[in-house]
Amino acid sequence: MAESEEKAEEEAAEAVKEESEEPAAEEGEVEVVEPAVDEAKPEEQAQAQEEPVAEGEGQPEGESQPEGGAETPATEESSPEGDSPEKEIKETIGDRLEERITSAEAAQSDGSKKPCTALCATILDGKPDTTKSSTNMARKFVVGGNWKMNGNKEQIGQILNFLKEGPLNADTEVIVGVPAVYLEHVKNNAPANVQVAAQNCYKADKGAFTGEISPLMLKDIGVNWVILGHSERRQIFGETDELVADKIAFALQNGLKVIACIGETLEEREAGQTETVIFRQTKAIADKIKDWSNVVIAYEPVWAIGTGKTATPEQAQEVHKALRGYISSNISPDVANSVRIQYGGSVTGANCKELGSQPDIDGFLVGGASLKPEFVNIVNAKQ
């Protein structure tokens, strides 16, 4: 990483040197600087020419830049020799290019295979890198407890007690996935810092679908989250990628937030199919939705669910990172950067801290341990 940064710095310094030596020095006349970035992106040229008057980092695109301002200082005030505005422009562009190259190189040096276009965009636009294994503070840690088909009123009372006592890290979003018949009860009795999710809902608002519940019904009782596509729904109840995706799309359309579960079976992992499977499951969803802002992805390797066989932090991180890369290339870098990816599968109070310290693990979906007081420790994994 140090080497690539040095290389980027040298290259950028070289670029600045070349720029500042070229036309102005030879011809002694005013000429707008044409750095490498200009050819690739004309609007960047205009912006870059305006930037010398501003201090500090790159600005949001199009902000507070009067139209036509680019040419004014260069054409009216420059002089053939000395520290002309052109030279300052060149130096400023050089500095910024250097920062951007350094940042992009750093992103690549972590091993992520960024597509060239994303790398170029990072350099040219100065946009925050979106595909590196990130330490992005914008992704709030999110821990879900999936109670599955467990609990009665007495046990739920005990769970609510330990949730109330906590204390629960205020920087972590907490959601409990509750059997349908207890949703309203839990909603009415859970502490305010604990949200409630259904474990399933159908892709229609109402009708002849015996045994199903609709997103509208959930909203009606104040439930704002739903877990969809859990491997138990896929395996035991035969839910296909397509049905899961339809249900996710319909839930989102109706104002629910969704924990969308994906994950490979043991056979698939052993056959080297992990990425193929989770990319396929993700694509099915991506084909049906555009806005990912209300989606949390839960990566739950099926072989780790309820088995006590947790994926190692490295195994989980590897898959999360690959998935984020897939999302960056096939959905968008912005979604890759912002979507939270939980890990699920035998998460406990004992292994949560190490798992939670991985850069692409943004929380957990917890089964068995969410019924026990250790769930509080899992919620607090980042403390």
Ligand SMILES: O=C(CO)COP(=O)(O)O
């Ligand atoms: O399926 C899970 C959460 O949805 C994980 O279950 P366990 O934590 O019991 O392995």
